[in-house]
Amino acid sequence: MQERDDRVATATYAPEPSAAAEARRFVRETLRSWGVPGPAASASVLVDDAVLLTSELVTNAVVHAGTQVLLSCRMTQDAVEVAVRDRHPSRTLSSEIPPPVTDPGEKTSGRGLMLPSALASAWGVTYTQSAKAVWFRIAFADDAADTPADTPAGTPEDDGLAVNGVTPGIPAAGGGLLREPDEMPAFASGAGDAYGVPLDGHAASLGGPTGGRLDPSGLSYDELLRHTVETARDAADADAAYALVADEDGELRMRAAAGLGPPALLEALADPAGHARSDASQSVMTVPFLVEGRVTGILAVASGELDQFSPDDSARLQQVADRMALSLERARLGELERARRGRVSFLAEASDLLAGTLDQEKIIALAAQLIVPRLATWCGVLLGGDDGSVRPAYVWHADESRLDALTLLLGSVPLPALPGLGGGHSWSLALADPNELPDEALDLAADSAWCFPLTARGRSLGVLAIGRPRGGTLPREVAELAEDLTRRTALALDNAQLYERQQQTSRALQRSLLPPEIPHIPGLDLAVAHEVAGEGNEVGGDFYDVFAVGDGRWRFAIGDVCGTGPEAAAVTGLARHTLRILAGEGYGIDAVLERLNQLLLADGGGGPFITLIHGEVRVLAAAERPAGDADPAVLVSLVCAGHPLPLLLRAAEPGSAPEPAVEPQPLLGVVEELKFAAQEISLAAGDLLLCVTDGVTERRKGGRLLDDDDGLAGLLTDCGGLSAGAVAARIQRGVSEFGSGPSADDMALLVLRAV
Numbered sequence: 001m002q003e004r005d006d007r008v009a010t011a012t013y014a015p016e017p018s019a020a021a022e023a024r025r026f027v028r029e030t031l032r033s034w035g036v037p038g039p040a041a042s043a044s045v046l047v048d049d050a051v052l053l054t055s056e057l058v059t060n061a062v063v064h065a066g067t068q069v070l071l072s073c074r075m076t077q078d079a080v081e082v083a084v085r086d087r088h089p090s091r092t093l094s095s096e097i098p099p100p101v102t103d104p105g106e107k108t109s110g111r112g113l114m115l116p117s118a119l120a121s122a123w124g125v126t127y128t129q130s131a132k133a134v135w136f137r138i139a140f141a142d143d144a145a146d147t148p149a150d151t152p153a154g155t156p157e158d159d160g161l162a163v164n165g166v167t168p169g170i171p172a173a174g175g176g177l178l179r180e181p182d183e184m185p186a187f188a189s190g191a192g193d194a195y196g197v198p199l200d201g202h203a204a205s206l207g208g209p210t211g212g213r214l215d216p217s218g219l220s221y222d223e224l225l226r227h228t229v230e231t232a233r234d235a236a237d238a239d240a241a242y243a244l245v246a247d248e249d250g251e252l253r254m255r256a257a258a259g260l261g262p263p264a265l266l267e268a269l270a271d272p273a274g275h276a277r278s279d280a281s282q283s284v285m286t287v288p289f290l291v292e293g294r295v296t297g298i299l300a301v302a303s304g305e306l307d308q309f310s311p312d313d314s315a316r317l318q319q320v321a322d323r324m325a326l327s328l329e330r331a332r333l334g335e336l337e338r339a340r341r342g343r344v345s346f347l348a349e350a351s352d353l354l355a356g357t358l359d360q361e362k363i364i365a366l367a368a369q370l371i372v373p374r375l376a377t378w379c380g381v382l383l384g385g386d387d388g389s390v391r392p393a394y395v396w397h398a399d400e401s402r403l404d405a406l407t408l409l410l411g412s413v414p415l416p417a418l419p420g421l422g423g424g425h426s427w428s429l430a431l432a433d434p435n436e437l438p439d440e441a442l443d444l445a446a447d448s449a450w451c452f453p454l455t456a457r458g459r460s461l462g463v464l465a466i467g468r469p470r471g472g473t474l475p476r477e478v479a480e481l482a483e484d485l486t487r488r489t490a491l492a493l494d495n496a497q498l499y500e501r502q503q504q505t506s507r508a509l510q511r512s513l514l515p516p517e518i519p520h521i522p523g524l525d526l527a528v529a530h531e532v533a534g535e536g537n538e539v540g541g542d543f544y545d546v547f548a549v550g551d552g553r554w555r556f557a558i559g560d561v562c563g564t565g566p567e568a569a570a571v572t573g574l575a576r577h578t579l580r581i582l583a584g585e586g587y588g589i590d591a592v593l594e595r596l597n598q599l600l601l602a603d604g605g606g607g608p609f610i611t612l613i614h615g616e617v618r619v620l621a622a623a624e625r626p627a628g629d630a631d632p633a634v635l636v637s638l639v640c641a642g643h644p645l646p647l648l649l650r651a652a653e654p655g656s657a658p659e660p661a662v663e664p665q666p667l668l669g670v671v672e673e674l675k676f677a678a679q680e681i682s683l684a685a686g687d688l689l690l691c692v693t694d695g696v697t698e699r700r701k702g703g704r705l706l707d708d709d710d711g712l713a714g715l716l717t718d719c720g721g722l723s724a725g726a727v728a729a730r731i732q733r734g735v736s737e738f739g740s741g742p743s744a745d746d747m748a749l750l751v752l753r754a755v
Contacts, residue, residue, distance in 0.1 A: 002026060007034075009073045015062045023058040023071050024051050024234050030073050031080065042141040044319060049119045050080055050138055051234040056115055057084040057134050064088075065132070079121060083135035115227070221331040225256035228299065228324045233258045235316040236285065236309060238301035245289070245297035245328065248336055248477060252298060259302075283308040287318045289325040296329050343481055346374070350485055354492040358499045361394070367464065367489040368396035375478050376466035377447070378402075380410045381489075383454075383462035390415055390462055405440040412437060415451065415463060427451045427465060446470040450479070452486040456494035464489060513572050515545050521554050523619035524634055525753040527724035529732055533564070533695070533743050541568035541608070542693045542746035545576050547583070552618060555583050558750045559612035560643065560693040571608045574599070579614065589614055589639055590676040593668065600669035609669035611643040613691050615678075617752065634683040634754045639676045642667025644697045644707075649716055651686025658716045661689060683754035688727060690716055695747030696731065701739045711738075724751040 002011040009030045013019035028051050036043035054071070061069045065086035074081045116123040116136050123136035219227070225243045233241035240259030244252040282304055289297040299321040303309065353366050364381040371379040378397040382390045392410045397403050413429050429445040431437060437445070447467040454461040464486045468474070474482075510532065518528055528544050541561030549555050557579050561568045578599060582592040593614060600610065615638025624633070640646060640662050649658040662679040683689060690712075697707035706712060715734045719727045728751050735747065 007075055011071045013058065013062075013069045013071065015066045015068065017062070019062050019069060020055045020059045021237070021239075023069075024055050025237055026071065027051050027054045027073055027082065028237065031075070034075050036075075036080070036140070038141045041319070044316065045323070046080065046138055046140070048231060048235045048316065048320065050082060052231050053116055053119055053136050053138075054082055054084070055230070055234050057082075057136075060134075061086040079137045079139040081135065081137045083133050085131055085133040087131050219331075221328070221335045222256065224324065224328055224331050226258070228320065228328065229256045229258040231324075232299050232301055232317055232320045235320050236301040236313045238285075238308070239303050241299070241301045243297060243299055245332060248339070282306075285309045285314055285317060287314065287321045289321050289328060291325050291329045296325060296332070339477065343477065346370075346481065347484055347488070351488055354488055357492075358496045360493060360496045360500070363489065363492045363496055364394040365396075367485065368394055370485065371464075371466055371482065372396050373398045375482055375485075376468055378406055378444075378467045380406065380465045381454075381462065382410060382415070382465065383493075384460065393462070402440065402444065405438065406444055408437060409441040409444050410465065412441075413445070425451055429467075448473070450474055450482070452483055454486060454490040454493060456490040459494070461490055461493050461497075509566075509569055513543055513569060513576060515547070518546055519548060519554070521546075521617065521619065523755060524554075524617060525724040525751075525755050527728040527751045529728045529747070529749050531695070531732075531743065531747045533746050541572055542695060542748040543572045543576055544748050544750050545579065546750075547580055549583050549616070554617045555579070555589075555615070556617060556691075556750060556752070557612060557614045558643070558691045558693065558748055559610055559614075560695075560746070560748075561610050562608040564746065568608055571600070571610065575610055575612070589616055589637055589678045593639055593641055593676045594674060597668045597674050598672075601672055609667055610641075611667045611694070612639075612641045613643045613646060614639055614641070634687075634752075635680060636661075636683060636689065636752070637678045637680045638662060639665055639678050641665050641676065644692055644694055646689055646691040647713060647716055648681065648683075649688040649690070649720060650684070651688075651720065652684060654720050655717070657710070658688075658690070658713050683752070685754050686721070687754050688716070688719065688724075689752040690727070690731070690749065691751075692731070692749040693747060695743060695745040696735050696749060698745060699735050699739050699743065706735060706738045724753040727751045727753070 002009070009026070011023065011026045013022060028047060031047045031050060036046055038046075058069055058071065061067075061084055065088040067087040070085040072083045072085075119138070120136035121139040123134075125132065125134045225245070229241040229243050232238070232243075238259065240257065242254060242258075243256040245255045247253050282302055283306055284300060284302045286298050286300040288295045289299060299317060301309070301313075301317060350366075350370050353370070354363055357363060357366075364383070368379040368381055378395070380395040381393050383393040384390050392407050395403055395406045395410060397406050409429065412431060413427075415427070427449040429447065429449050431442075431445060434442055434445075444467075447470055449465055449467040451463045451465040454464055464482075466482055514530065518526055526546065528546070530542065530544065532542070541564050542559070543561070544556075544558045546554065546556045557576070559572075559575060561571045561575065575596060578596050579592060582595055587595065593612070596610075596612075615636055618635045620633040620635060638646070638661070642664070645660040645664060646662065647658040648661040650656065661681050665676055666674055668674075681689075692712065697705065697712055699706040712731075715731055716727070719730055722730070728749055731749055731751075732747075735743070
């Protein structure tokens with residue numbers, strides 16, 4: 001039922017889906033028949049806004065209340081007022097209307113509640129025990145700031161319902177109220193209970209030549225598109241509306257829709273020129289979004305009836321597109337910029353994580369977990385083996401219960417040929433014999449999958465595969481992210497493999513530079529310790545050796561080659577094996593050092609020099625011991641060539657400080673024609689001889705060294721009565737505790753104790 005006079009029009013609708021469309025037509029025809037004052041463009045915008053808000057309020061009433069809906073439309077000197085009433089206040093109060101907003105900064109949810117705040121000059125809702133009325137007022141362009149103080153038509157007061165209360169003020173952008181409560185339309189007092197609350201606490205942007213306007217700054221791109229298509233649907237009185245906008249590649253794609261209709265058909269019929277088309281079942285009209293003469297998208301509406309749209313509908317649709325085009329383009333560019341920054345941030349975070357470890361297992365686990373679920377539903381890293389095959393090394397799925405099935409599937413499906421594989425290459429997970437796998441794995445085989453080569457320095461390491469549920473596509477930006485992440489993963493893996501090979505080489509070389517085991521010498525307790533400075537136990541320049549030379553004689557050496565790394569390791573190997581060869585040929589200690597010095601200088605000098613303690617041990621038989629001495633005796637002949645002096649601790653003098661065992665002599669590899677003279681000492685039972693490299697004596701703590709003020713001698717003083725192994729452990733502990741942090745130099749020590 002519809003009634004209309006010069007100032008007020010009412011209509012009643014059953015709670016059916018068609019009510020919103022009938023209400024839109026009623027309001028549009030009513031306002032056109034009355035003639036909205038003001039410029040034609042402003043009047044057209046006001047009518048469009050009123051139709052849009054009416055559609056939202058009637059839809060809410062039909063969906064949430066399910067009762068008969070009374071629509072009232074009134075035109076005053078200053079504004080157009082519309083009210084929508086239903087008969088179920090309690091239901092809508094609990095499900096649709098938020099409680100009164102006490103904090104102006106507090107936001108409530110719901111796009112339908114946002115529209116009146118954005119488009120209307122004033123709006124509100126009033127409840128009684130048996131009815132609810134939602135109303136809005138849109139002021140004419142010249143008087144947007146002034147609103148009449150009378151009650152909007154169609155509120156519960158109109159049919160004699162007892163109402164009292166006022167509609168609260170609505171928070172405005174920047175704080176404050178749009179108008180004080182006593183300036184808002186007040187409902188007449190009477191019996192019964194009623195109260196009013198604003199539809200939303202969102203800020204509204206009002207004023208301007210077209211009255212209430214939507215403020216794009218507070219809406220996301222998707223919200224703007226949604227508002228645009230709904231406005232377009234109402235402006236053309238269509239069944240559905242769509243927005244096709246440019247994506248990152250510049251291609252037009254469906255991004256928003258309102259109402260019912262076939263999007264695929266609409267995309268096929270979209271035409272930037274802007275005109276109506278029809279097929280056997282529907283009418284379609286399209287207009288372009290134009291920004292500075294450039295088409296940035298298409299706004300389209302569709303109807304289930306043939307020849308539904310007129311030239312006036314096309315003009316109104318173009319007005320909607322022109323009004324929103326610039327805001328949409330700014331929002332689209334802002335969204336693209338945020339997406340770009342997000343990708344850069346994602347890749348930066350991924351790079352930091354991947355570069356933070358040299359462990360291959362951690363790298364592939366990080367790569368898979370960075371991808372899932374950000375870019376794909378599952379990910380598998382397949383690495384090449386020594387036999388050339390590629391097998392799953394790590395898999396990850398958003399649903400962890402499917403990991404076993406995914407591992408089984410990826411291990412059974414043949415990969416595309418790696419040499420011709422490009423980034424984002426589609427990968428078919430079809431199996432030659434599906435009966436070989438369980439149902440869960442076969443279900444995963446229906447997923448869409450892509451694989452990316454793990455390639456670094458022209459060498460293929462394997463494949464990174466990602467998958468999405470069946471029928472899924474891989475957007476270009478996702479493919480680019482996955483390809484970039486794959487490159488970074490491949491580089492991290494390559495670095496980890498290089499590091500592992502380097503460590504294996506260093507460990508093998510280090511083992512070759514040290515004796516496999518310390519020999520047992522009857523009558524002598526012997527212990528050694530060796531630590532290499534540098535991350536990963538890099539090959540160092542400190543070395544030791546103990547070996548037999550026959551006739552109950554044993555040679556020992558402890559030395560320090562200047563520098564570290566491969567160059568020092570080469571000189572270390574030269575020195576160690578030279579000592580063994582010359583000793584085996586019968587050269588004495590002094591002659592061995594003289595020939596080693598000549599060998600180091602043979603290339604013209606300039607190579608690393610060596611500091612060295614080289615000695616020979618002979619345990620005396622009972623007949624050879626000094627008369628009156630019941631203890632076994634050990635004779636030690638040695639040379640200290642530029643090395644920290646060995647310390648001798650006598651057991652017969654408990655508590656006494658150790659003393660240097662021999663005199664210093666020149667280091668090796670610097671001066672030609674050096675002559676050395678071996679010195680001999682004897683060890684009684686319990687006597688200790690300690691030989692160390694400068695990694696011990698020069699352990700630093702701030703500006704102090706460990707051996708300042710005879711610090712090493714102090715450590716050895718407390719070692720009387722200890723075994724050789726206990727002495728070595730105590731010296732190591734003392735060195736470690738003296739300074740903070742890892743040592744900056746290699747360290748080696750050798751302890752001999754007569755027994």
